[in-house]
Amino acid sequence: MRAKKGWSATELGDQLAAVGVPWNRSVVANFENGRRPLVSVTEWLALARVLDVAPLHLLVEPEGPGAPMGTFQVTPTEAARADDVRSWIRGFAAMPDTDSGRFFSEVPAVEFGYRADGSARGRWLRGVVRYLSRSAGRLSRGEDGRELYELELPAGEAEPSSG
Incomplete structure (x- = not known):
């Protein structure tokens, strides 16, 4: 760099x-x-x-477009996919085979936007959307000028059931 x-x-x-x-x-x-x-x-x-x-x-070096998915040595005895490690460090996802509920229970409420004045919420959500738009979707503007985000789900992923 x-x-x-x-x-x-x-x-x-x-x-x-x-x-x-x-x-x-x-x-x-x-x-x-x-x-x-x-x-x-x-x-x-x-x-x-x-x-x-x-x-x-x-x-954790970013993966470039078309680059093979690398791994990262998380501990002396555990390696994981680099994209999983990057998401974990960002606080977006728990590591595979761990308790997601426990992982997210430690995130301060302000980081999820639960703040009366809403100031942190917009910043946090914009950061998440920009991250997702680079990795799994597309960010654009609607006719009214608002930002729109389209998420591309991997083929074969089931949508959550509503009942």
Whole structure:
């Protein structure tokens, strides 16, 4: 991602130092070539901040269009599909074979939009819709100017029963 910004290792080190993370060209080079395989949470968040990307993209690489579905090592003994891991980190879905009810019970109500003034609800819902529009649907505008979202369900998925 450093190369996408057109930065040298020195420039990335300088950007990190400017936000309080004491990296330099040598630290960047060691990290990029694997001689320094770990970063602290503070360093990870600072990297995302200066690179202008979501921290998630540095942790679990996004799948490109037409790219094979990769896996991600969640624990030393468990790997999962990268898209499942990304959804789990975003808080959109529990990991497969876990208790979804327990997972969602820990989400603060404000993140689901249950706030009297509605301020968080619109922001959260727009974020979810934008995420879904890139992964499983299409976002467009209706004749009245309101955003419309069309979700494409995978073939063979049954619709929930109403009774």
